[in-house]
Amino acid sequence: MTVLAIVEHDRGTITPASFGVLTAARNLAKQMGAKFEALTIGANADALSEVISKYGATTIHQAHNSALLDFGPDAWGESIAQVVRKITPQLVISSGTERGHEIIAQAAARLDLPAAMNCLEFDKNFTGTEPLKVVRARWGGSLMEESQIDAPIKLVTLANHIVEGVEDPTNSQIAVIEVELDDSVKQTFVQDRVERVAGVTLATSPVVVSGGRGVGSAEAFAPLEELAGLLNGVVGCSRAVTNNGWRNHTDQVGQTGTRIAPDIYIACGISGAIQHWVGAMASKNILAINIDPQANIVTKAGYAVIGDLHVVVPAISAEIRRRKNL
Amino acid sequence: MNILVCVKRVPAPGARINITPDAQQVDTAFLGFTVSPHEECAVEQAVQLIEKHGGDVTVLTLGPVEAEEQLRTAVSTGVAKAVLVPIDTQDWDPQRTAHALASVIAELEVANGKYDLILFGNESADSCGYQVGIRTALKLGRPIVNGAKGLELENGIATVRRESDAGVEIYKLKTPACVGVKEGINLPRYPTMKGRLASKKVAITQNAATGNEGGLKLITLRRPPERASNTKILGTGPDAASAVVDLLEELGVFK
């Protein structure tokens, strides 16, 4: 029996989510009394075997094909499908990221197997041959689904940030597998790429000052911008705001926006609908500024100010400036 | 040019999601229904492409007959045709859904010719399966890229722009192709008066479909543990500013 971890990488650089995947795969293999093996796709990822062996994979499969120079969902999915056919693992686990979901779905479609994305828990008694019970995130994490995967080979992705990477080194064997890729799967390779400019983003900023429908207009975000500036933070918003065209979607927090985890989230004129909350709930502290003491965000936040944001936000900025002698 | 968009009817919960006593479904007694924001954007993108290149947009859904409401909403924003695949339950598992969608799309294409593009949402709002679009595309033998934040069509090539941690990636797919769209690609329009009238009149085609159950079975739904909330009210109105800045100092975000 085998548990196969798919190692997500970008042009040879391992992604942070992969460490959790390797650790979860190793734990599951231990529980099942199975071998823990890993797969990298493309020769540009061969050098990752060093770090993968630190996580205890006994065999590292390296899928090679001269076309595998960059990411391509069809080609990666087909590579996984061919490796799975060859080594017939009982469980295949990948990262719960955009790419992770995509390549597992691709492989599952090619193998005509079920797949469960964003798994949070796996049955602690699973031995490898029976149907696998998992708990997975629905509604972007607002709801949990207990479900059962009934197939000889189970394909899953692990929800992000659920399992922390823990090393447990071994001497891994390397097994190169030449995969065959026809022209049809080569179509969807990345053709071009504009690198991201480094800097604080909504996802990484320790302070987020966010506005909702209560802000009222695009112009009325100026005081929020000012407060964010004083705190070296960034401005976020709710979907009501992006739908009104007041701000760009890149600022949206929530299920279909960005997941954030700042030290403090200051939510101004936001009601805290579940789809918004799910994007903000990982914040270490939440301060709600709202006229409605019953608003969902007020009752769920650690701190709240009841009042009109148009008055409260400038007053906070004024107080900061006073204390900083600005 | 012809474009097909697949949408799924889902409840639109507000402050919290309630579950039915049998833990099988979201309790929709007091809820409206909608489609995923990603799918709203897929519809808008299709309409924009047709406005530029000419042709028709068709929306397709597999769901209860009430899903007609979501099809009519799409028509009110510029979609020409609507197809419903009626089922007796809220939804089918991803393998079964994709099987049904692919077979209905194949039937529609026999009658109308191939769709240059078939659009999906990046993931459905409720089940968040991340797979129905990919499974459907592969059954139809077409390339698919998910996560599109940009989509243009020129000379039979669909150019897809998507964001990754590394940067912005460009894909080029030969049509007929499929694309999974993400919110933010555009700003969906509101229905027009003309659109509303059209949506009342549009004939909704029904196509039956079958499909074997897939291997992913729902057992129960439950709510995640809730964060303990003992909200500390720092004050009312601008007088609270001082307490707020004290808090910011205490948390070390303002030095």
Ligand SMILES: Cc1cc2nc3c(=O)[nH]c(=O)nc-3n(C[C@H](O)[C@H](O)[C@H](O)COP(=O)(O)OP(=O)(O)OC[C@H]3O[C@@H](n4cnc5c(N)ncnc54)[C@H](O)[C@@H]3O)c2cc1C
């Ligand atoms: C599938 C799906 C996905 C979704 N994804 C997202 C998502 O990613 N992100 C997201 O945000 N939403 C998302 N939504 C939408 C979500 O359901 C809500 O509609 C949205 O979050 C509401 O935004 P809001 O809180 O700004 O507006 P409202 O709900 O209208 O709340 C406005 C708040 O402002 C307060 N207020 C008004 N005036 C003032 C004032 N002067 N001072 C202080 N407070 C004031 C009011 O008391 C109220 O609490 C999604 C919905 C669905 C169905």
Ligand SMILES: Nc1ncnc2c1ncn2[C@@H]1O[C@H](COP(=O)(O)O)[C@@H](O)[C@H]1O
């Ligand atoms: N029942 C359905 N009817 C039509 N399209 C669907 C249905 N279920 C899923 N889809 C499409 O497939 C995408 C991905 O769904 P999922 O795999 O559930 O995340 C959705 O955004 C829709 O575009």
